[in-house]
Amino acid sequence: MATISELHDRLSRREISASELLDQQLARIEEQEPRVHAYLRLTAELARAQAQAADRLFREGGPVGPLTGIPAAVKDVLSVQGVEVTAGSKILAGYRPPFDATAVARLKAAGLVLVGITNCDEFAMGSSTENSGYFVTRNPHDPQRVPGGSSGGSAAAVAAGEAVYALGTDTGGSIRQPAALCGVVGMKPTYGRVSRYGLIAFASSLDQVGPLTCSVEDAALVLEAMAGVDARDATSADRPVDFLSELEAGVEGLRLGVPREYFQVEGLEPGVRSAVQEALRRLERAGAELVDVELPHTDYGLAAYYIIAPAECSSNLARMDSVRFGIRDESAPNLFQSYLRTRRAGFGPEVRRRVMLGTYALSSGYYDAYYLKAQKIRTLIAQDFQHAFRDCDAIVSATAPTVAFQIGAKVDDPFSMYLNDVLTLGGNLAGLPGISVPCGTSGGLPVGLQVLTPHWQDARALRVARAYEMVRDAA
Template identity: 80%
Template sequence: MGAFLRLTEDLARAQAAEADRRLAAGDGGPLTGIPVAIKDVLCVEGVETTAGSRILAGFRPPYDATAVARLRQAGAVFVGMTNCDEFAMGSSTENSGYQLTRNPHDPGRVPGGSSGGSAAAVAAGEVVAALGTDTGGSIRQPAALCGVVGVKPTYGRVSRYGLIAFASSLDQVGPFARGVRDAAIVLQAIAGFDPKDATSADRPVDLLAELEAGVEGLRLGVPHQYVEVQGMEPGVKAAVDRALLELEGAGAELVEVSLPHTDYGLAAYYIIAPAECSSNLARYDSVRFGYRAEDADTLLDTYLRTRRQGFGPEVRRRIMLGTYALSAGYYDAYYLKAQKVRTLIADDFARAFQRCDAIVSATSPTVAFPIGSRTQDPLAMYLCDVLTLGANLAGLPGVSVPCGTSQGLPVGLQVLAPQWADAMALRVARAYEVVRGG
């Protein structure tokens, strides 16, 4: 499948032995001894962590990301680092600087991305759970395409300390698992206040208490703009329509809501995310860590050659786009404009949530697509995220839960909830699982 960039066998054996000791002593928790995988963008102390990029080849972080440290403390067993699009930029994992990852349901197709390795590893049963990150859909979309559960928490729910940054106002860490309950258990373990991340929220986290409360009496919003979105495959629409009827049958009330600025989300996102990336990726200067081009005469030449040789095409494209959008004379027309449209999109969601408890839609307008079919057309690839990136722009929690198949391939149902209502998104997703007999 190519889900893993590298295995951490010695670490896993040591952690498994320690887990055995803890369990024998009656000191275990729900994650003690559970095999997990870590997306290659989350620092694991002493383990090569590259963000899927050649520019970080050989980088061994001197510390753990907070989410990783919390899994370690919970007694999880780290199996390895999973493949992803370089610096989490992509929707198919084909932008990895190292290797392809294949979809376990059809090896000729992509697993989605950017957290495609984590999604594929869980779908193939290689691990019980995995960590990913979601900047525009990078957990939910591969979860949908691989037929597993993926959770993007509210912005600030999980610390970003030790996450190799792509777009800091959008990035969130979250879990993959086979079922909603397992995903909730992992999220409960990694969530919560961390003084090392200034955007981490000092709020209580209780994701399990209401998990089985069902959807009886809940109002579920269906945005017609998401149903009619560009590129929606009929088979995906049919699977989601069936899921909505099943949720209605379980006692939910379906209400139509409107997200009128949906058509502008992609454009706003593809200014804001590249702008932030162009700033964040300025640090790869070959001075303190990472790859250095050896054939340069001056420091400037070192920068130019290192960044030409070390970054792949999509990362370079986004750095160029973001630098352009932030450059003198264009800031107001692009970056400021996009930030204002971000306000309109967040306001759309706030208005919609006055009429419903959660919003349900497809996660991705398509099922997994053939490897190589979208790599020549950046806009076609960007359209993969059209139903997911709104939640990142608005800081909302979202869950993707499997809802049947189209053309024999998995379809994902996306559940979005208001900020901090992560438990509501999980509850609706879990209720759907129960309806389906999970």
């Protein structure tokens, strides 16, 4: 698949038009979708209008940027004006937002050609995209395996060449983990770097919007177009946005922290460990210094996350009441029964499980024992990272403990499924930027290398990932 820069050069030289590029993209989607199922719905009519507008800019010498005319996809949790967006849930069937999410609006301003809305785990709750209320997305490398989740549709679309780039969201690893399993690049920015306005929320203190791409440079280009303060999101930060100036600076002189705890987590496959260790050796040969660091509260992260995230989802999903939008059971004898019947029919089993967990953790008599204690653990995990970054410039590890697993292998074992996020959720609890970049294979399936950096050092994470990408491709 061509990168954004390569396609921009072709468009600028008029070797191809945006409309022709779109036709090629739609043909690729038609070819791949029967085996991948990355898209919930296509937006071909909208895309054609956007491609024609891009062609006019190129033809008339108007302002064009690197993303002008480039076909892309958006995860089914980000509002797109006039397009059905359902968060992968039947409860929101038919909902068409009257506005764009800020991330989508900024990409439209940068020349977005939106080809479709990608499948995801319902309300972004899952690690395999098997929790979608519609169908299962399949891994392009092996259709019998999952693409990861919850942004599995976006990752699969990019990996299968069905989109040049795609947007996902990351609450506990939902960009980076599917990126690793599908063999693409996935970037979770610092919490507050990209506005969450227009995002259908899962857990508001953890959710973050980011790109899935074919290359690290592409991730930097998309992130730069989306990032920045937004008056409609009080958690967005007014920080300088520059992710490209140090992208090619390499890793010579950088200290890369290797956390012992991340190489001892339950379920880490030997093939994944081997691929990541080889990646670290290549970075060391490129001039980086590998240093041992400690993240002593790693073992508590999974438990803390699965109290905090469900608690926030319980609160956020209370608004799904069947009254203002989405499906509604018209046969209910009263409003209360309408709530009960609609939520029972509209929410899938994983969403119901997390709502009940979260409601319990927030209930009278249990708040201090569970939610408050989990928030204290969250603080300790954030402090672990702060201490580690005194001794290193970035932390490197595997992104996911396993390669893509068989569809159906873990659906009846929630704990086993939750373990897929054990290496990524710490970054969300601490609000750190992180990126996954492909670093080889195990058993013929992709493995991802994760890079975490201090708050607001998104450019450094991209720099380290790009440095690895260069030494990997030179081998």
